[in-house]
Amino acid sequence: MDKVYGVMLIGCGHIGEDHLADIYYRDNIHIVAVVDIDDKRAKLFQKKYNADHWGTDYREFLDLPELDIVIIATYVNTHLSILKDCVAAHKHVLCEKPIAATREEGREFYKVAKNADVKVLVAHILRYNATYEKICDLIWNGEIGELKVARMSQNHHALNWPRYKRLLEDCSPILDCGIHYMDIIQWFTGSKIREVMGYGTTVDTDLDPGVVNYGMIVMRLQNGGMAYYEAGWGQTFSSANVKEFIGTKGRIRLTMNAQRGTDCEMGDRIELFRLSTGETETINVQCKYKDMYRQLCGLIDMIEGRPTRAPDIEQVYSAFKVAVAADKAVRESANVIVEDNW
Ligand SMILES: NC(=O)c1ccc[n+]([C@@H]2O[C@H](COP(=O)([O-])OP(=O)(O)OC[C@H]3O[C@@H](n4cnc5c(N)ncnc54)[C@H](O)[C@@H]3O)[C@@H](O)[C@H]2O)c1
Known part of the structure; x- marks a missing residue:
């Protein structure tokens, strides 16, 4: 049987909704947690997408053993710090573009992603x-x-x-x-x-x-x-x-x-x-x-070692x-x- 991947969404806004609406009902996906600094958004997403947990601080859920993949769909200036926490917790990451708003943070994002012992995919959805x-x-x-x-x-x-x-x-x-x-x-x-x-x-x-x-x-x-x-x-x-x-x-x-x-x-x-x-x-x-499920499957292909059309981190950094x-x-x-x- 295919592995069922536990997913946490951080950022229950516009693109966060596009992600969840396309993945929450899939056989190989289980929504572990939904997080937003706005508690009303997080609670709403928990109800709508049947998540196990909701919260306003993603760090509460990072160590859950059933969590495999974190989707980062927050404001651009938070992407780097959240990526670092996810990588430290050994969770795979699907992060919204752009990787950062400044040259310095983009460079650090690239280095962390390149050297991570987990897979990091940046959401170039096209x-x-x-x-x-x-x-x-x-x-x-x-x-x-x-x-x-x-x-x-x-x-x-x-x-x-x-x-x-x-x-x-x-x-x-x-x-x-x-x-x-x-x-x-x-x-x-x-x-x-x-x-x-x-x-x-x-x-x-x-x-x-x-x-x-x-x-x-x-x-x-x-x-x-x-x-x-x-x-x-x-x-x-x-x-x-x-x-x-x-x-x-x-x-x-x-x-x-x-x-x-x-x-x-x-x-x-x-x-x-x-x-x-x-x-x-x-x-x-x-x-x-915006084929969010196919994109997530691109990350799963990377995790399971299959070839993918996903842009690698060098191509992502080059566009940045x-x-x-x-x-x-x-x-x-x-x-x-x-x-x-x-
Ligand atoms: N791939 C695409 O086609 C596409 C389209 C739109 C937006 N985006 C990207 O997605 C990201 C979000 O954009 P959006 O349009 O969804 O914005 P949005 O304002 O609709 O949603 C962002 C959400 O993140 C929450 N948030 C911010 N910081 C947080 C934190 N530290 N912890 C938890 N929640 C936090 C906010 O409260 C908000 O609900 C941006 O990077 C944007 O560039 C990508």
Whole structure:
């Protein structure tokens, strides 16, 4: 029989809920504890997801023998200290991205994760998204030739403004959300991002000085390709999602199912234009946007020694270095070289 893994969730917020909703009923998962500094959230999650325990301090549960895996879904500035406690207690970790909000903490996170005697997976969820996997396969199979340009934007109409404001205290959307797409570009091309140019600004008037809630960056890859990415979280933004990948022999355009004008039930739409035929093929992909159970199974594969498409800690750290450079670029309206030697 498959092993049943005992799981503790720390952080019963937005993404914490996405994690639990997709895993609590699975045969190989048992929810041992749910923890939040807000006791009401923890109690609610205990009821909803049938956890054995709830609490406001995760350290109470770290030594439970039935606990195997800890999901860290808290604010970014707590990821490192919680990781250290989990590793010291010999528990495997699935930690939300980004690993940290600062260069120093990110470096320490990388070192702790790399040297741990347990498995640590960082939640780059798009690695488990069937549509992005399909696009990656098309690119790797040479369908669009060499990928030279990526056009990407991801703006959020921040309806739950207090939640976004708290996240913005730790990092800009360019670092927090952009890190997914820096990882994607390096994954699709196998080439490192070497340079980032950026601009940023503060749109909402009730943010603290220094908080940047909109940014736009241009990234240059080692292979000569380039990508742009824009991210804004604010009360006056409209939700925008552009993903287009242009190569020497064609292009791929992605429309998420919710943004399709028609045929939403067909899933996400990939339009593949081939220069050789002058025709555009439509590929529909039935895809769960955030496949949390598959991601957790990626960690279980690592624990049980099976191969996985999960990004390893070197790839995670590499994307983090780009995100740190990008964050500096938008804050200083500057051109920043991505340093690799830290
Ligand atoms: N992978 C993704 O697609 C994705 C999407 C959204 C957010 N995230 C990441 O997830 C993390 C959380 O974001 P969110 O949107 O869920 O925020 P959120 O504000 O909705 O939830 C965070 C929760 O963590 C709790 N918390 C904070 N510090 C804690 C601590 N020390 N102990 C216990 N509980 C604590 C808060 O009370 C809150 O309930 C961030 O790192 C964010 O970047 C990832």
